[in-house]
Amino acid sequence: MGFPDRIERTVRIERPVEDVWAAITTAEGLAAWFGQRAEIDLRLGGVATLRWDEGHVANLRIERIEAPTVFGYTWGIFGLPDGDPRRTYVELTLAPDGAGTILTVAESGFAQLAPDEHDTSFHGNTEGWRSELDELVAYLRG
Amino acid sequence: MAELPSEAIAEAVFAALADGNRRAILAELSASGPATATELAAALPITRQGIAKHLALLTDAGLVSPEPGEGRRVRYRLQSGPMRVAQQFMAALARDWDEPLSALKSHLDRR
Numbered sequence: 139m140g141f142p143d144r145i146e147r148t149v150r151i152e153r154p155v156e157d158v159w160a161a162i163t164t165a166e167g168l169a170a171w172f173g174q175r176a177e178i179d180l181r182l183g184g185v186a187t188l189r190w191d192e193g194h195v196a197n198l199r200i201e202r203i204e205a206p207t208v209f210g211y212t213w214g215i216f217g218l219p220d221g222d223p224r225r226t227y228v229e230l231t232l233a234p235d236g237a238g239t240i241l242t243v244a245e246s247g248f249a250q251l252a253p254d255e256h257d258t259s260f261h262g263n264t265e266g267w268r269s270e271l272d273e274l275v276a277y278l279r280g
Numbered sequence: 281m282a283e284l285p286s287e288a289i290a291e292a293v294f295a296a297l298a299d300g301n302r303r304a305i306l307a308e309l310s311a312s313g314p315a316t317a318t319e320l321a322a323a324l325p326i327t328r329q330g331i332a333k334h335l336a337l338l339t340d341a342g343l344v345s346p347e348p349g350e351g352r353r354v355r356y357r358l359q360s361g362p363m364r365v366a367q368q369f370m371a372a373l374a375r376d377w378d379e380p381l382s383a384l385k386s387h388l389d390r391r
Contacts, residue, residue: 142373145372145377147381149381151384152389153389158388161384171384171387215368216371218367222364241381241384
């Protein structure tokens with residue numbers, strides 16, 4: 139296994155769990171440290187959108203909410219085209235530690251890819267582009 | 281290609297990309313679309329023999345596919361699938377959690 143499927147980081151923050159929860163699950167909180175602008179519809183299946191000033195946009199689909207200790211979402215993989223079905227799963231876990239909080243971020247799914255998914259996404263996309271271009275050509279030819 | 285585990289696909293991509301002439305061929309196919317070996321030899325400072333050798337390797341790696349062109353000429357088309365598998369591996373290396381977590385920590389710690 140030359141590359142990680144899962145990456146994990148842990149930090150200790152000198153604030154109670156509730157404050158950290160607000161920082162990761164509210165638009166105001168997210169905009170203060172993650173994106174420069176943020177919107178969030180905090181419910182299962184809801185979407186959070188993070189925008190950075192240089193133009194990057196991340197769309198998070200919320201998959202798990204156990205206030206105030208677990209927040210999980212999926213998002214697209216950086217560098218893949220918009221609309222690529224592959225997403226990684228990010229889970230933020232909060233645990234009280236004295237007066238502070240231990241925050242763990244685990245992101246997984248970088249290497250997960252079943253052979254039939256290959257097949258579908260490869261040929262699906264290739265064929266998709268080819269037929270879209272064919273349709274465009276047909277349209278332009280009138 | 282579909283049966284290969286993603287690790288093997290990524291390895292073939294990185295091996296292909298390790299050579300400057302092969303990168304040039306892939307870049308040309310990406311920029312200008314499908315082309316024959318003759319067209320590639322005309323567009324790039326690589327001999328016709330060198331182009332043929334590299335196209336054979338790129339075909340084995342699944343990065344290009346030969347298809348019938350006009351007459352008996354074979355055109356080579358870029359295949360993006362293996363590249364996207366390699367990109368997915370690289371995404372783990374490119375993901376930066378250290379910077380945002382450090383920003384979160386300093387945002388909350390200073391309040």
